[in-house]
Amino acid sequence: MTAARAAGRSADSAAADQIRAIGRLVGEVLGSAAVGSYLHGSAVLGGLRPASDVDVLVVSRRSLDDPRRRALLDGLLAISGSRVGARPVELTVVVQSEVRPWRFPPTGDFLYGEWLRAEFESGGPPRPEPMPDLALLITMVLAGDRPLAGPPPARVLDPVPPADLVRASVAGIPGLLDDLDGDTRNVVLTLARVWSTLATGEIRSKDAAADWALARLPPEHRPVLRHARELYLTCGYADESWGAELTARVRSHVDRVLAEIERLARR
Structure with a gap:
């Protein structure tokens, strides 16, 4: 095996371990409120590249309360990014009733991204906010069909109309x-x-x-x-x-x- 192939396999294994850690964290924090967790982004669009994030959409039955927001944030700060020798994580939580039936713009309940780490460390967990990007995330989740937990995404999410995909893309x-x-x-x-x-x-x-x-x-x-x-x-x-x-x-x-x-x- 060449050094490049060995490095690639090692990186794939590390990403798989990180994805499992994300799944465990979501299960521990959301418990029975979690409907499903789904990969999107590079992981379902041809594979993770050297600088790809690990992108996960979590569908919940209800909004996170403050203790669960804090627990989810603390867990992600420990899992995500080069400080812990891992890929950046982008994790989005959406309450199912916010996107099924579909409406635009939807409200996201929680968004963690490594580019926001300093803001979270100084200001605390993210709050619900309008999130046009959910149109893109949901479209990728449905196309990728990669559940980490829960039923297939087509049983959980409605498809996004093409006009809203355009609106989200330019927003x-x-x-x-x-x-x-x-x-x-x-x-x-x-x-x-x-x-x-x-x-x-x-x-x-x-x-x-x-x-x-x-x-x-x-x-x-x-x-x-x-x-x-x-x-x-x-x-x-x-x-x-x-x-x-x-x-x-x-x-x-x-x-x-x-x-x-x-x-x-x-x-």
């Missing part, structure tokens, strides 16, 4: 643009995915969305996306090198992709 763009300078790789790849989702109705992995977009971009706008895709497939969380030439081309690339997104959104 996060202002926040993405705010992060462009500090999180260039992720923003460039996510915009490619928004474009491909609006054009096809299918949510692709970030690298597959990049492939789709590269085939449709003029040659002068391809290098930025090609580099972001390569970073995503080969580098870890902190490894992001662009160089002066590519950095100077990021904004024009983003403007071109935004023009395509805006054209499709208007349609």
